[in-house]
Amino acid sequence: MTPDPGRRTPVWIKVLVYFHILCVVIWTLPVRNELTKPNVRPIGTDWLLAMNLRHVRTQPWVKAYLFGTGTWQYWDMFAPNPANSDGYGDALVKFKNGEERTYWYPRIRDVPIPGKLPLERFRKFFERAGDENTAYLWLPFARVVARDMNKDPNNPPVLVILRSHRQPIAAPGKPQQTEYTVKEYFRYVVEPWMLKEGA
Amino acid sequence: MIKLYRTIDAWLFAWGSPVPLGLLRIAVGFLAIFNQLLLTFQYREWFTENGFTPRWVAILWLGDYPKLGPVEVPRIDLLSHVTDPRISFAFVAVTVVLSVLLMLGLWTKPVSILLALGITTLQHRSPAILHGGDTVIRLLVIYLAFSPCGLACSVDRLIGLWKGKIAPGPVVVPLWTQRVIQINLAIIYLTTVWIKWGGSQWRNGQATWYPSRLQEFERFWVPEFMRQFPMVWVTTYGTILVEFAMVSLVFYRPYRKYILAMAVMMHLYIEYSMNIPLFSWLMICQYICFYDADEIRGWAGRVGQRLSRWRVQLPLPDQKPGEMAAIEATDPFDLVTLVPGDSPSPRQLRQAWFRSPGAWWLPIIPRKLKRST
Numbered sequence: 203m204t205p206d207p208g209r210r211t212p213v214w215i216k217v218l219v220y221f222h223i224l225c226v227v228i229w230t231l232p233v234r235n236e237l238t239k240p241n242v243r244p245i246g247t248d249w250l251l252a253m254n255l256r257h258v259r260t261q262p263w264v265k266a267y268l269f270g271t272g273t274w275q276y277w278d279m280f281a282p283n284p285a286n287s288d289g290y291g292d293a294l295v296k297f298k299n300g301e302e303r304t305y306w307y308p309r310i311r312d313v314p315i316p317g318k319l320p321l322e323r324f325r326k327f328f329e330r331a332g333d334e335n336t337a338y339l340w341l342p343f344a345r346v347v348a349r350d351m352n353k354d355p356n357n358p359p360v361l362v363i364l365r366s367h368r369q370p371i372a373a374p375g376k377p378q379q380t381e382y383t384v385k386e387y388f389r390y391v392v393e394p395w396m397l398k399e400g401a
Numbered sequence: 402m403i404k405l406y407r408t409i410d411a412w413l414f415a416w417g418s419p420v421p422l423g424l425l426r427i428a429v430g431f432l433a434i435f436n437q438l439l440l441t442f443q444y445r446e447w448f449t450e451n452g453f454t455p456r457w458v459a460i461l462w463l464g465d466y467p468k469l470g471p472v473e474v475p476r477i478d479l480l481s482h483v484t485d486p487r488i489s490f491a492f493v494a495v496t497v498v499l500s501v502l503l504m505l506g507l508w509t510k511p512v513s514i515l516l517a518l519g520i521t522t523l524q525h526r527s528p529a530i531l532h533g534g535d536t537v538i539r540l541l542v543i544y545l546a547f548s549p550c551g552l553a554c555s556v557d558r559l560i561g562l563w564k565g566k567i568a569p570g571p572v573v574v575p576l577w578t579q580r581v582i583q584i585n586l587a588i589i590y591l592t593t594v595w596i597k598w599g600g601s602q603w604r605n606g607q608a609t610w611y612p613s614r615l616q617e618f619e620r621f622w623v624p625e626f627m628r629q630f631p632m633v634w635v636t637t638y639g640t641i642l643v644e645f646a647m648v649s650l651v652f653y654r655p656y657r658k659y660i661l662a663m664a665v666m667m668h669l670y671i672e673y674s675m676n677i678p679l680f681s682w683l684m685i686c687q688y689i690c691f692y693d694a695d696e697i698r699g700w701a702g703r704v705g706q707r708l709s710r711w712r713v714q715l716p717l718p719d720q721k722p723g724e725m726a727a728i729e730a731t732d733p734f735d736l737v738t739l740v741p742g743d744s745p746s747p748r749q750l751r752q753a754w755f756r757s758p759g760a761w762w763l764p765i766i767p768r769k770l771k772r773s774t
Binding site: 209211215216219222223226227230231232234247262263265266267269270271272273275276277278279280281282283284285286288289290309310311315318319320322323324325326327330331336338339342343345346349371373374 | 413414442443446447451455461467468469475521532533536540543575581593595596602603608610611614615617618630678680
C-alpha cells in the first residue's frame with residue numbers, strides 16, 4: 203500500500219460505506235427471541251443484542267437497504283448448536299391400478315463422491331421442505347414427484363405421500379439408534395390436469 | 402475517540418494497488434463458473450414453474466417488499482415476471498458466461514455489474530435452496546462490481562498495456578472495497594462465533610461430535626480418532642478460537658499469517674470431510690484481502706528468486722514497449738527475460754510456455770513468430 207495524502211475519498215462514499223457496515227452489523231447480530239420480551243432483563247453482552255432487537259433491527263431502513271441492494275445476510279453455520287439428527291426424504295406414490303412405488307429423492311449418503319457436490323442443493327431443499335414452518339414447499343415438491351412418476355398414461359399416479367426419515371445422533375457415551383423413524387408429513391391427491399403436457 | 406476514528410478512517414479509505422482485488426476477482430470468477438454451471442444443469446428443478454420452487458414459493462419465502470414510509474423498496478429480481486423456462490435457462494447460462502469473463506477480467510466493469518445483478522436475481526428467484534456459499538458469492542460479486550478489480554491481473558489491463566493506453570507500472574486506486582470485504586468477513590466470523598457461544602454443545606466441547614456423524618454430509622474418509630474425544634474437544638474449541646481470532650488478532654500484522662494459516666486449515670478440514678459446496682474455498686480466497694500488493698509482489702519476488710535457475714531468455718524481434726509490458730505483466734515470478742533478437746526457437750518457446758503465462762500469447766501474434774519456424 204502506498205499512502206498518498208493527495209488522494210481523498212469523496213465524503214458521500216465514506217458515508218455510504220459506514221452506513222453499509224452499520225446495516226450489516228445490525229442485521230447479522232445474533233437474534234435471540236427471548237430477548238424481544240420486555241420483561242426479560244438482559245445480562246452482559248445480551249444487553250447489546252436486546253437493544254438491537256428491540257429498537258434498531260426493527261427500523262424499516264435497515265431491511266429496505268439490505269434487501270434493496272441484495273446485501274442481506276445471516277450467518278449461523280452449525281450454530282447455536284449443530285444439527286443432531288440425520289435425515290433424508292422420499293415419497294410413496296400410489297398409482298391408478300393400486301400399485302405402490304417409492305420415489306427416489308437424492309440421498310447424499312448413497313451417492314458416489316463425484317455426485318455429492320452437485321446434488322447438495324436437493325439436500326438443502328429437503329432440509330427446508332421437511333419443516334412445518336415452510337409447509338408451502340410441500341405442494342410443489344409433491345407435484346414434481348407426480349410428474350416424474352407419470353410414465354404410463356393408462357396408469358397415472360393418483361396419490362403422493364411425502365415422507366421424512368430421521369435418526370437422532372446419540373450424545374457421547376449413549377447408544378446410537380440404528381433405525382430411521384419414518385414420518386408421512388404430506389398427502390397429495392394428484393390433480394389430473396397437472397399431469398398434462400405443458401401444465 | 403477522534404484519534405481512533407482517524408486511524409480507522411485512514412485504514413478504511415487508504416489508496417493502493419488493486420492487485421489483491423484482481424486476484425480475488427480471478428478466484429471468485431472461477432468459483433462462480435462452477436456454481437452457476439451446476440445451477441444451469443439443474444435449472445428445471447429450481448427456476449421453472451414445474452420445478453420444486455415455482456415463482457410463488459419465492460414470493461412467500463421472501464415476504465412483502467420492505468417499506469420506507471409509503472414507498473415499497475423492490476428486490477433485485479430481473480426474473481420477477483418470467484415463467485418461460487427457456488428464458489430461465491438462458492438467464493442462468495448467461496451468468497456462466499459472465500463468470501468466465503469476470504475471471505478473465507475482460508470488460509470487467511460492466512461484466513461484474515451484470516453478474517452481480519444476475520446472481521442476486523437467481524437467489525431472489527429461488528431462495529429456498531440457498532446455502533452459505535451462495536450468500537458469500539453474492540456478496541463478493543456485489544463488492545467486486547463496486548471495486549476497481551479490473552485494473553490488475555486482467556485481460557482488460559493487458560489489452561490496455563498492449564495498445565499503449567495504460568502506462569506500465571503500479572496503479573493506485575481507493576481500497577475501500579477491499580476493506581469492506583475484510584470487514585464483512587470478520588462480521589461473518591463474529592456473528593457465527595457469538596451465536597455458537599450461546600449454544601450448550603459448543604460450550605461443553607461436544608459440538609463437533611454431531612456433524613461428523615451426519616451421514617448426509619459425509620464426503621471423504623476420516624480416521625475414527627478424529628470423530629472421538631479428545632479430538633472432538635480440540636476441534637470444537639479450536640473452531641471457536643480460530644473464528645474469534647479471525648475477528649480480532651488477524652488485524653494485528655505480526656499474528657496475521659498464523660491466524661490465516663489456522664483458518665485455512667480449519668476450512669480445508671471442513672472441505673475434505675463434509676459435503677458443503679464451495680463455502681470453504683470462498684472463505685479462503687477472501688484472505689487475499691488481508692495482504693497489500695507490496696506484500697504479494699514481495700512474495701512473488703522471493704518465489705522468483707528461488708526459481709531463478711529456471712530463468713530463460715526469450716529473443717523477440719520488433720519489441721514495442723507496450724507489447725513487452727503486456728507480456729511481462731503476465732510473468733509474476735519473472736522467469737522469462739525478453740531480449741532483442743530473432744524470433745525464438747520452438748525449444749525456447751516451449752521453455753517459456755512452462756514458465757510464464759505471458760508466453761502463451763505469442764503463438765497468436767504472428768508478427769512475433771514469423772521467422773521462428
